[in-house]
Amino acid sequence: MRSVKLGNTGLTVTKPAFGALPIQRRDKDEAVRILRRAYEGGIRYFDTANAYTDSEEKIGLALAGVRENIVISTKSTGRDYDTVAKHIQTSLERLKTDYIDLFQFHMVSDWDEVDNGAYQAALDAKAKGYIRHIGVTSHSIRFSEEAVASGRFETLQFPFSYLSSDEEVALVRSCLNAGMGFIAMKALAGGMLANARAVHAFMREQDGVVPIYGVQTMEELEQWLALADEDPAMTDELQAVIDKDRAELGGQFCRSCGYCMPCPQGIEIRQCARMDMLIRRSPWRPYFTPEWQAKMNKINDCVNCGRCKSKCPYHLDTPNVLKYMLKDYWEFYEAHKAEL
Numbered sequence: 001m002r003s004v005k006l007g008n009t010g011l012t013v014t015k016p017a018f019g020a021l022p023i024q025r026r027d028k029d030e031a032v033r034i035l036r037r038a039y040e041g042g043i044r045y046f047d048t049a050n051a052y053t054d055s056e057e058k059i060g061l062a063l064a065g066v067r068e069n070i071v072i073s074t075k076s077t078g079r080d081y082d083t084v085a086k087h088i089q090t091s092l093e094r095l096k097t098d099y100i101d102l103f104q105f106h107m108v109s110d111w112d113e114v115d116n117g118a119y120q121a122a123l124d125a126k127a128k129g130y131i132r133h134i135g136v137t138s139h140s141i142r143f144s145e146e147a148v149a150s151g152r153f154e155t156l157q158f159p160f161s162y163l164s165s166d167e168e169v170a171l172v173r174s175c176l177n178a179g180m181g182f183i184a185m186k187a188l189a190g191g192m193l194a195n196a197r198a199v200h201a202f203m204r205e206q207d208g209v210v211p212i213y214g215v216q217t218m219e220e221l222e223q224w225l226a227l228a229d230e231d232p233a234m235t236d237e238l239q240a241v242i243d244k245d246r247a248e249l250g251g252q253f254c255r256s257c258g259y260c261m262p263c264p265q266g267i268e269i270r271q272c273a274r275m276d277m278l279i280r281r282s283p284w285r286p287y288f289t290p291e292w293q294a295k296m297n298k299i300n301d302c303v304n305c306g307r308c309k310s311k312c313p314y315h316l317d318t319p320n321v322l323k324y325m326l327k328d329y330w331e332f333y334e335a336h337k338a339e340l
């Protein structure tokens with residue numbers, strides 16, 4: 001398995017990393033089996049978060065015995081001193097460890113979120129040896145550019161895939177040039193990219209970039225382990241897959257990041273705002289159950305408050321995207337209902 005130096009941290013991590021958000025949805029025994037198989041298969045970097053319910057606890061259960069051989073990063077959504085300090089202690093207990101390799105401020109888009117005591121709590125935790133390095137995760141390109149320029153973080157975790165814009169690619173370069181580690185979240189663009197081989201071949205070419213693949217099932221894990229072993233390079237055929245996805249998806253699509261949630265009208269924006277792709281790029285029948293039809297029809301309750309649009313880091317005109325999705329959804333239904 002390939003490995004990457006994480007900026008100037010001194011940490012060397014496997015490429016890819018294990019994203020431990022989805023194991024929240026597995027029972028403990030299965031999550032432990034998946035995590036141990038990941039370790040046996042050669043993965044040595046596990047990324048989790050205080051906010052991922054029992055994900056940290058499952059990592060602690062599965063991997064405490066091999067703690068010295070792995071790198072663990074976790075995150076806190078705390079925005080003040082006491083919350084961050086408490087989250088770090090909770091993470092240590094859940095992970096059954098006395099240190100966290102990389103602590104990250106979770107989903108930051110403004111300096112207020114780290115400067116009201118939160119950053120100081122991380123510095124104090126680092127001085128006490130509870131955490132070894134301080135990083136940040138963000139979906140905001142503006143904040144991320146400032147974070148790189150500030151020199152205050154050792155790593156940046158940001159969405160990055162072969163659909164990323166030129167601006168986002170430039171962010172990766174400046175991050176690496178600044179000696180920061182770059183950790184790619186949403187390497188599958190929120191589930192939009194179905195060809196794992198193309199994703200692997202693309203990431204293989206991104207020197208210094210560590211992709212995190214969220215793993216929910218043993219089958220998904222085996223797929224990533226097999227690709228890591230085989231390590232396929234880019235080919236004309238894979239490049240054609242990438243070119244087709246770029247042409248179809250472009251830069252303007254919902255990444256399902258959830259920054260715009262909750263909607264005061266209860267609309268499930270992060271799923272509904274990309275329904276055109278969900279029904280065309282994955283099996284479509286599960287999206288036409290009575291529950292899904294009701295979720296989509298909730299879009300009719302939108303009161304155009306604009307809250308979602310103002311929060312979208314990708315500058316989507318979310319209320320109008322939703323209206324388009326609802327129209328497209330029922331047109332698709334009319335065209336396919338005989339096959340339901």
Ligand code: SF4
Nearest residue numbers: 263302303305306308
């Ligand atoms: S504009 Fe519509 S979809 Fe967006 S938050 Fe307001 S009510 Fe919800």
Ligand code: SF4
Nearest residue numbers: 254255257258260312
């Ligand atoms: S509309 Fe924007 S903020 Fe909301 S989930 Fe999609 S990409 Fe994220």
